Amino acid sequence: MSEGPVIFDRMLIRRRRKRAVALEPTTFLLDRVAGDLAERVGAVLRRFELALDLGTPGEAVRAGLVRLGSVGSVIKAEAALASNGVERLVTADEEALPFADATFDLVVSALALQFVNDLPGVFVQVRRVLKPDGLFLAALLGGETLTELRQSFAAAESEVEGGVSPRVAPFADLRDLGALLQRAGFALPVTDVDRLTVRYDSVFALMNDLRRMGATNALHDRRRTPLKRATLHRMAEIYTERFADPDGRLRASFEILWLSAWAPHPRQQQPLKPGSAKARLADALGTREISAGEKAGG
Secondary structure (H helix, E strand, O other): OOOOOOOOOHHHHHHHHHHHHHHHOOOOHHHHHHHHHHHHHOOOOOOOEEEEEEEEOOHHHHHHHHOOEEEEEOOOOOOOOOOOOOOOOOOOOOOOOOOOOOOEEEEEEEEOOHHHOOHHHHHHHHHHHEEEEEEEEEEEEEOOOOOHHHHHHHHHHEEEEEEOOOOOOOOOOOHHHHHHHHOOOOOOEEEEEEEEEEEOOHHHHHHHHHOOOOOOOOOOOOOOOOOOOOHHHHHHHHHHHEOOOOOOOEEEEEEEEEEEEEEEOOOOOOOOOOOOEEEEEEEOOOOOOOOOOOOOOO
């Protein structure tokens, strides 16, 4: 377990997810990601005998992998949640994987890793449990997620209470993920982003969905006192003023960051060594090469 900064209250996240299950969870976002993840795995022309579904809420991802002919057994690892009837379930925190080195051919995770305190450490552990030439594929929420809610709460608290408290989680930045994967020892990292706008009749409908996703405020440094009614109502007004469409419905942004990388293996494509090129770029472009000490002509 990481000894670094504590950003999220991990025990509270588990309780919130259990509550979401009891409330009949809202799954449209997870279902979309699970479908996309299965397509991405299916596009890889190889078989993965043993896969790990790491921390994903619910069964959508695991079920999608099982349906693929290219994936054999799938082990699901998550903290102690309500997962009745799930075979091959391992109780494990994403930040402390209890698996031996080089165990899995494939590790996937959907909408879970944005809530870990030590994302670089999780990447290192995933790299450790992957076999050589094993694939890591994950989707997590990015920094533009719920930007409208974040801005509205900040403006309302500034007006009503004279200060701002953390209410929406700080999510990962796409530009950082590739570098973190390389630092963890992965090869061939690739990142991309999918943006989704969901429309709601009211901000309270959005907040109800977040509650049923188990995604309400679980920041360690969150304000522990109840939210003032005046602040909540002012937040709703600001949200409507700034982020309503002409038909009166409100926009809510979700940014999904995708990342994939491979555990290194000698047969993977390797970058050329400096100076090993057999053709000059200038020749390929049909131009004249200018040395470092020569000025280009006007």
